[in-house]
Amino acid sequence: MMIRFAILPFLVALNFSMCTKHPSPVTSSEPVTSSPSTAGGSPAPGVAGAAPSPKITKSVVDQTAQTIIFCYHRLVDKVRYPGTEITPADFEAQMKQLKDAGITVISLQDLLAWKRGEKNIPPRCAVISFDDGWKSQYDVAWPIMKKFGYPFTMFIYTEGVRGGSLGGGEAITWEQLADMRDNGIDIEAHTATHQDLREGHNIMLAAPGGKKTRTKLTGPAYEQWVHNEVVGCKELLEQRLGIKVNCFAVPFGNYNEHVKELARNAGYEAMFTVYGQPITFTSRLDSLGRYAIEANKPKVFVDAVKMIGTSSGGAAAVAEVGAADLSTQPADGDTVRTALPLIKANLSRVGGIEPGSVQMRVSGLGIVPVSYDPKTGIVSYQVTQKLRGTSCTVIVSAKAEGKKVEAHWTFGIEAAAAAAPVSAAARSTPTPKK
Numbered sequence: 273m274m275i276r277f278a279i280l281p282f283l284v285a286l287n288f289s290m291c292t293k294h295p296s297p298v299t300s301s302e303p304v305t306s307s308p309s310t311a312g313g314s315p316a317p318g319v320a321g322a323a324p325s326p327k328i329t330k331s332v333v334d335q336t337a338q339t340i341i342f343c344y345h346r347l348v349d350k351v352r353y354p355g356t357e358i359t360p361a362d363f364e365a366q367m368k369q370l371k372d373a374g375i376t377v378i379s380l381q382d383l384l385a386w387k388r389g390e391k392n393i394p395p396r397c398a399v400i401s402f403d404d405g406w407k408s409q410y411d412v413a414w415p416i417m418k419k420f421g422y423p424f425t426m427f428i429y430t431e432g433v434r435g436g437s438l439g440g441g442e443a444i445t446w447e448q449l450a451d452m453r454d455n456g457i458d459i460e461a462h463t464a465t466h467q468d469l470r471e472g473h474n475i476m477l478a479a480p481g482g483k484k485t486r487t488k489l490t491g492p493a494y495e496q497w498v499h500n501e502v503v504g505c506k507e508l509l510e511q512r513l514g515i516k517v518n519c520f521a522v523p524f525g526n527y528n529e530h531v532k533e534l535a536r537n538a539g540y541e542a543m544f545t546v547y548g549q550p551i552t553f554t555s556r557l558d559s560l561g562r563y564a565i566e567a568n569k570p571k572v573f574v575d576a577v578k579m580i581g582t583s584s585g586g587a588a589a590v591a592e593v594g595a596a597d598l599s600t601q602p603a604d605g606d607t608v609r610t611a612l613p614l615i616k617a618n619l620s621r622v623g624g625i626e627p628g629s630v631q632m633r634v635s636g637l638g639i640v641p642v643s644y645d646p647k648t649g650i651v652s653y654q655v656t657q658k659l660r661g662t663s664c665t666v667i668v669s670a671k672a673e674g675k676k677v678e679a680h681w682t683f684g685i686e687a688a689a690a691a692a693p694v695s696a697a698a699r700s701t702p703t704p705k706k
């Protein structure tokens with residue numbers, strides 16, 4: 273037993289290092305070098321064949337644990353933008369509710385370490401994050417978090433820091449961020465200018481003179497712009513604060529495969545959206561959903577707590593299935609030319625599906641009447657009422673061997689095809705001027 277446990281972290285580290293394009297500190301600092309193939313600290317090409325089966329990691333961490341991630345914006349005494357604001361009293365009450373419900377607040381880095389199989393977490397956890405870099409997160413939220421002893425993460429868009437082209441008087445300063453860093457607060461990336469990252473979407477460009485123009489970028493101009501949003505933002509945070517940034521929160525959750533690839537290549541380990549869902553051991557690292565808490569939707573918080581509140585003892589757990597495994601149509605991140613698409617997913621790889629339990633939810637429509645063929649495992653729905661807006665999220669759920677399984681994905685609809693195109697400002701969470 274002793275030997276087995278000494279070797280486990282080593283195997284996990286090896287496995288992890290093969291999933292990343294960047295040298296992993298876990299591997300290079302690993303004292304175990306008994307295997308000749310790993311001498312020198314970097315995995316040899318032939319190592320893949322000797323990789324452990326995933327089963328081996330099971331004894332290391334509790335794979336039935338679940339986490340909900342919350343995303344807050346601004347704390348203000350008088351709420352004027354209920355979509356992104358909350359009063360300090362309400363915020364503090366929610367932090368207390370977590371404690372009262374027996375939910376442990378853990379750091380985002382601990383959540384990732386658990387998903388790598390390196391560290392255990394309690395059965396029911398929450399991660400708290402703050403987006404956009406508001407001064408009130410430093411002045412108001414931090415003292416409350418200190419009171420509870422809760423760790424948290426700040427997702428910063430760099431042009432929104434005080435002094436940047438979008439950072440006014442209500443913005444956090446680099447000095448305040450440095451103070452948070454010195455006190456162990458996790459600081460991560462949320463782009464440079466906080467916009468829709470997909471090619472060809474409406475964005476605002478600020479000229480050096482401060483003049484702003486609305487435009488759509490494609491081709492090399494888009495690539496240059498999105499590179500700065502995804503990679504430049506990370507580099508700037510790392511350089512200004514002397515930190516390592518490994519997490520990326522996507523503004524409004526608007527991204528696609530191309531953006532994911534850029535982020536992966538830049539060395540991000542995890543990407544976050546705003547489609548709240550319990551995070552399980554198998555949740556995909558490139559689309560971890562956070563619950564965005566807004567003053568006018570207190571039910572979101574209550575429901576999120578309920579989602580894992582009932583899961584102690586392993587009951588009612590939801591297993592997240594990657595949309596890619598279901599060969600969804602339209603695919604996750606795709607853009608379609610019609611507002612009346614045929615939506616399809618293949619559940620055959622899930623196994624043990626109870627036919628009567630298959631359900632599909634479509635954003636803007638709710639539960640839709642699907643057809644499900646138990647022979648092929650294909651669930652489909654032909655949209656009959658034009659989808660509104662330019663993005664659509666689908667949630668397919670079913671019971672498989674008594675357990676609930678669920679898959680989420682999002683596709684885009686070309687603005688020209690959408691029923692009633694809403695402006696970018698109305699579609700997405702407004703970011704009030706700082």
Ligand SMILES: [Zn+2]
Nearest residue numbers: 403404466523
């Ligand atoms: Zn944001």
